[in-house]
Amino acid sequence: MTNKTLKFYLIHIIVLIISIACLLMNGPMRGGLPIDNTLVERMTFIGQNQLLWSVSWGVWMASALGLFIFCTMLADELPSSFMRTTGLAFVGLGIAPDLIAEVIYAFILPQVVVQHLGESNFAFLEILAAHLTGFLGNGLYNLGGIILTLLLVKQGVIKGWISTWGISAWILGLLLSASIAIGSMQLAEIFTASSMVLSTVWMLIFAYKVIR
Numbered sequence: 001m002t003n004k005t006l007k008f009y010l011i012h013i014i015v016l017i018i019s020i021a022c023l024l025m026n027g028p029m030r031g032g033l034p035i036d037n038t039l040v041e042r043m044t045f046i047g048q049n050q051l052l053w054s055v056s057w058g059v060w061m062a063s064a065l066g067l068f069i070f071c072t073m074l075a076d077e078l079p080s081s082f083m084r085t086t087g088l089a090f091v092g093l094g095i096a097p098d099l100i101a102e103v104i105y106a107f108i109l110p111q112v113v114v115q116h117l118g119e120s121n122f123a124f125l126e127i128l129a130a131h132l133t134g135f136l137g138n139g140l141y142n143l144g145g146i147i148l149t150l151l152l153v154k155q156g157v158i159k160g161w162i163s164t165w166g167i168s169a170w171i172l173g174l175l176l177s178a179s180i181a182i183g184s185m186q187l188a189e190i191f192t193a194s195s196m197v198l199s200t201v202w203m204l205i206f207a208y209k210v211i212r
Helices: 003-026 039-048 050-076 082-114 119-154 160-181 185-211
Strands: none
Touching (some): 039 082, 050 082, 050 119, 050 185, 082 119
């Protein structure tokens, strides 16, 4: 199996993992997320669905690593340069706050519920985790991704509607970070859904138009 063939199939696996994570968030996980419910309802949901909640966040952890792997594939199509290194570094830096947040969601919040450590502790950790993953981690991912994509356009690796699609996906991701920063979970939900749809489809487009 050639290197390009391996990348081609790996992108499909990454897209599958991210798609499962999105379906979990919009379905089984939804009761524990700060959308259309109260803090007490979220605590109750997490307490009653600890295994589902933790495993689901595990899928999101795998998605974060998958996104970094995909961005290394973008970087592989570029000649070595300061901006290429900077773009990939931003994506790599995004992994730390993202994974820390997901550990808080997956393992610490359930312990707060089980050990009856109080609503104020739960609320603080929930806000902290949301900003670590949704603002800082996601912001770094998308900033790095858009840098790499613009470099691909400059090098002529991608052009036309393919480049527009990719840049649009990263911009929507940055708008998600802005939504978290201003505390609007309704906007965050909209930009999460739209950016995830565009980005996963763009990964497949990249696989078929560039890698294959």
